[in-house]
Amino acid sequence: MQAARLSGRERRDRRADARVAAARQLVRCAAARRRMRKRLVASWLRYRARTLTAAGLALPFGVLGLVTTPLGRRLGWVWLQYPGRRLYGRLTTGAREAHLQRALAVRERAMDESRASTDPNAEEIADRVPRAPRHHTTSIKGADVSENTENSGPGFLFDESASAMESAAQAYEPDGMMHVLATCEAMPTALQSVANTFQILAERADSEFPLEKEVGEALTEVYTHLMLAVSAAGEVATTFRTVHEQDIRRHEDPRNNAEHKWDTTNNQP
Structure with missing residues (x-):
């Protein structure tokens, strides 16, 4: 058995x-x-x-x-x-x-x-760090228990940070489309930070936390998919600049510093 x-x-x-x-x-x-x-x-x-x-x-x-x-x-x-x-x-x-x-x-x-x-010789996280046995034995000691209870807390509140970003996106009121372009250009960096979060958790799950191998692998899989999202987010700003090339040029390279006279809100027929 x-x-x-x-x-x-x-x-x-x-x-x-x-x-x-x-x-x-x-x-x-x-x-x-x-x-x-x-x-x-x-x-x-x-x-x-x-x-x-x-x-x-x-x-x-x-x-x-x-x-x-x-x-x-x-x-x-x-x-x-x-x-x-x-x-x-x-x-x-x-x-x-x-x-x-x-x-x-x-x-x-x-x-x-x-x-x-x-690279066939590249070591995975699980190969670098020795795994703990599946059935863990616990020994209760006064010093250990007091240390764990003092450091106990709500943990890493990843959902609160993500909710704050979602709320900021819903309340986002840009002053102009160049601000939207700047937001799109910052998307890869933001997603890279999110991906790095899962990578760090995957590494710590294998090296520091008494977790099984499957947990670290699941976190690593999320990290790989987020890296694909980082690559896709990089194409957003490229597409933005391609389809709005003339509009962006008027802001980045204005003609005689008088582009405001072409403002549609200030011109009457």
Whole structure:
């Protein structure tokens, strides 16, 4: 019975280790995937530029083909028929093959970076810190009891800090959209602090608190998901600046310091 219980615990530990490792690997590979997408987009844009160049080069031959194609059909000479189409096909075939080779090289490089980001010799928190036995033995001593009772309290009130942030968001009245931009740009830092909170709790759960391994792993899993949220929050300010580029430029680089004269609230038709 005890052997079966230990075997079940080992299986649960292995499954938990696999989930945590997969989540951590997802965070480590996020940057590699972004670089891969940028390289693929650059390769595709290069391919499209070459196809447009090929179309420009083949256009005069296509116009010439309006004359040579009927003549080639009459004489039975294939080389006179559709010169523009054949030139365009030859040029774009080379561009397409080069694009496919670049895409394959980009994917292989991304796989190499993904494998390199995974250090098999890296020690997990649970590997660095010896685990306590599952069934803890307690010894009641007067000094220990008095010390624990004196330090007892409500604990780390994480929910109160989060509630204060939620209340501040509901009562938020920005003076202008540049203040909203500043708020969006500060989001990654705020989420990073929240993620660091769970990382610290996970480390202390393994090193200081008499908790089982699953508790630290659950906290670590929350930390990995929050790190993904940090990456997503960084895209908010980027999108903000992209879609409102002209509006932001009027504030950051005003024309003759007189942009206020374009204020819609101060202009009457």
